[in-house]
Amino acid sequence: MIAGVVKTISGVRPAWWVALVLLILFPFPANDFFTVQIGAYSMILGLIGLSLMILAGYGGMVSLAQLTAAGLAAYVVAIFGVNSNDVLGFGWSWWIVAPLAIAVGTLFSALVGLIAVRTSGIYMIMITLAIAVSVFFFARQNYEVFNGFTGYAGITAPHIAGVDMRAPLPFYYLSLIGAVFFLAVTAFVEGSPFGLALQATRDNPRRVAALGYSVTAIRVFAFALAGVVAATAGVLLVILNGRVSPGTIGVDVAIDILVIAVVGGLRHPVGPFLGALAFVLLENFAIDLIDRERFNTVIGAAFLLVIFFSPDGLLGLWQKLSDRIKPIQTPTKSEH
Amino acid sequence: MDRPDALSRLQTAGQYALELEAVSRHFGALVALADINLAVKAGERRAVLGSNGAGKTTLFNAVTGDFPVTTGRIRFFGEDITELPAQERIRRGLRRTYQISLLFENLTVRQNLYVACRGVSPRRFSLRRPSPSDPATHMAELLAQATHLSDDLDRLVGTLSHGQQRQLEIGMALAGAPRFFLFDEPAAGLSPSERADLIDILGALPAHIGFIIIEHDMDVALRVSQGVSMMHNGRIFKEGTPAEIENDPEVQALYLGGAHD
Ligand SMILES: Nc1ncnc2c1ncn2[C@@H]1O[C@H](COP(=O)(O)OP(=O)(O)O)[C@@H](O)[C@H]1O
Numbered sequence: 001m002i003a004g005v006v007k008t009i010s011g012v013r014p015a016w017w018v019a020l021v022l023l024i025l026f027p028f029p030a031n032d033f034f035t036v037q038i039g040a041y042s043m044i045l046g047l048i049g050l051s052l053m054i055l056a057g058y059g060g061m062v063s064l065a066q067l068t069a070a071g072l073a074a075y076v077v078a079i080f081g082v083n084s085n086d087v088l089g090f091g092w093s094w095w096i097v098a099p100l101a102i103a104v105g106t107l108f109s110a111l112v113g114l115i116a117v118r119t120s121g122i123y124m125i126m127i128t129l130a131i132a133v134s135v136f137f138f139a140r141q142n143y144e145v146f147n148g149f150t151g152y153a154g155i156t157a158p159h160i161a162g163v164d165m166r167a168p169l170p171f172y173y174l175s176l177i178g179a180v181f182f183l184a185v186t187a188f189v190e191g192s193p194f195g196l197a198l199q200a201t202r203d204n205p206r207r208v209a210a211l212g213y214s215v216t217a218i219r220v221f222a223f224a225l226a227g228v229v230a231a232t233a234g235v236l237l238v239i240l241n242g243r244v245s246p247g248t249i250g251v252d253v254a255i256d257i258l259v260i261a262v263v264g265g266l267r268h269p270v271g272p273f274l275g276a277l278a279f280v281l282l283e284n285f286a287i288d289l290i291d292r293e294r295f296n297t298v299i300g301a302a303f304l305l306v307i308f309f310s311p312d313g314l315l316g317l318w319q320k321l322s323d324r325i326k327p328i329q330t331p332t333k334s335e336h
Numbered sequence: 337m338d339r340p341d342a343l344s345r346l347q348t349a350g351q352y353a354l355e356l357e358a359v360s361r362h363f364g365a366l367v368a369l370a371d372i373n374l375a376v377k378a379g380e381r382r383a384v385l386g387s388n389g390a391g392k393t394t395l396f397n398a399v400t401g402d403f404p405v406t407t408g409r410i411r412f413f414g415e416d417i418t419e420l421p422a423q424e425r426i427r428r429g430l431r432r433t434y435q436i437s438l439l440f441e442n443l444t445v446r447q448n449l450y451v452a453c454r455g456v457s458p459r460r461f462s463l464r465r466p467s468p469s470d471p472a473t474h475m476a477e478l479l480a481q482a483t484h485l486s487d488d489l490d491r492l493v494g495t496l497s498h499g500q501q502r503q504l505e506i507g508m509a510l511a512g513a514p515r516f517f518l519f520d521e522p523a524a525g526l527s528p529s530e531r532a533d534l535i536d537i538l539g540a541l542p543a544h545i546g547f548i549i550i551e552h553d554m555d556v557a558l559r560v561s562q563g564v565s566m567m568h569n570g571r572i573f574k575e576g577t578p579a580e581i582e583n584d585p586e587v588q589a590l591y592l593g594g595a596h597d
């Protein structure tokens with residue numbers, strides 16, 4: 001295991017190390033706004049997008065309920081941790097609350113999988129959308145657990161060794177660790193027996209069953225893994241915002257996650273992070289150019305443009321550009 | 337007889353690998369399989385012939401559990417597998433290939449074979465990357481060799497020629513410890529030289545492993561099998577040796593006379 005990890009790490013291309021060093025140094029020239037609202041927030045949205053990418057890119061399954069998994073994890077933090085709403089808020093330690101939140105989000109995602117994996121294509125999108133919508137309305141109407149329309153606010157952030165994790169620099173690095181960790185794990189698992197079997201179900205589920213696998217088990221397990229990623233993002237989100245409400249898990253946001261993953265590119269786990277960065281930049285700066293109501297139009301137009309020019313998203317555009325610059329290094333597809 | 341599985345082979349000698357008892361399958365009003373009774377001994381090699389739409393592929397789908405039967409029982413080495421899901425039948429040693437290749441086009445030949453090898457071994461859900469000592473890695477390379485694909489291990493399956501994809505179809509079915517094969521028109525669309533290749537591959541299978549082969553090409557079918565079952569309209573209407581079948585007037589009228597419908 002250790003040997004495998006070491007081998008994988010030593011196989012990482014230099015460009016990735018450069019990117020990592022740049023990301024570590026980023027907060028020093030950047031102000032707090034860029035560090036947190038652009039940098040860290042992109043990584044959180046990227047993680048939720050990664051959760052979708054794992055399902056869609058490797059498994060051919062589009063789920064609109066991954067944001068819901070993240071949101072439920074955030075709710076668990078509010079309910080079992082400290083909030084200022086005088087509703088629940090058991091005040092448990094972060095060392096219990098965070099794993100519990102991730103477990104609940106994971107379980108929820110696996111449950112969505114259990115319900116959805118017998119369908120595919122447009123039907124799976126519809127079922128996961130239906131689940132996302134029902135949880136949204138349930139959270140809005142239920143006051144005992146979800147505190148209804150208001151949701152929860154005043155959720156305190158954890159302090160690790162006396163450091164407030166909501167402060168810009170610690171939070172940025174916390175998010176960076178989360179993003180890099182799950183990016184690396186995803187890239188590693190891609191080549192594992194499970195990762196290959198999942199990709200095989202994307203290409204040909206019937207054959208996978210004819211090789212001795214349970215296709216249902218593969219897919220539900222993929223949903224569970226995707227749930228871990230989404231739920232971790234949900235915990236980060238609630239540390240950042242200190243609040244969670246039905247709006248956090250609204251369908252409009254779920255669609256944003258879909259746009260982020262698709263625009264970024266579903267072929268490589270880094271795609272959703274690129275998509276998230278583009279989305280957050282647009283969200284913050286398009287508003288300077290046009291008014292708020294037009295924002296969705298801009299997002300929609302950007303979405304169309306990217307998909308039109310590159311079905312593989314920003315990742316595909318990048319690939320095309322670098323292929324054009326270094327034609328010698330293009331993959332050896334022209335053997336025959 | 338120096339292989340470790342020689343004992344289990346002795347025990348299965350003379351036993352039936354596959355027994356079908358009054359199996360039928362309906363698609364709405366269409367009776368694709370009607371009251372099929374079939375028994376194939378372990379180690380026996382049987383060809384199934386019949387015109388298009390006779391129900392040959394449906395017969396395979398019923399045996400592998402790709403879909404359930406409407407009525408009847410299926411036994412595999414004596415065990416009733418009628419209610420088992422497809423993957424459980426595969427784990428018991430049943431293997432098949434498909435008439436239209438069902439491969440993982442976006443993975444390489446090596447990865448396709450590796451997935452096949454892991455599917456029939458325990459810990460198929462491991463999240464660790466295969467180590468060089470992983471037996472499945474080695475097995476995948478052996479299978480590539482057995483199906484004449486060693487030079488193409490790292491090519492994406494989508495870029496293989498039709499003939500190579502047909503070979504890979506067989507390679508995938510050879511993974512693990514197969515006990516019985518179902519080959520669905522493995523020679524479909526192959527050139528004469530690829531056909532010779534295929535006959536080589538089938539001929540090289542261990543003699544104690546039997547199979548049923550669906551084949552339109554009489555040359556291929558009769559060269560690799562000892563018995564023939566003729567199908568028409570969802571029924572098996574004649575069984576015999578290749579010579580008996582070739583000379584049977586009813587068969588000649590229906591099938592060999594060129595009555596492909
Ligand atoms: N999944 C299915 N749904 C409906 N009809 C089917 C299905 N599979 C096969 N059939 C029908 O069953 C009959 C037998 O088909 P098949 O077994 O594929 O024939 P063969 O392999 O002998 O050419 C055909 O009439 C075919 O249309």
Ligand SMILES: [Mg+2]
Nearest residue numbers: 392393394435
């Ligand atoms: Mg057929």
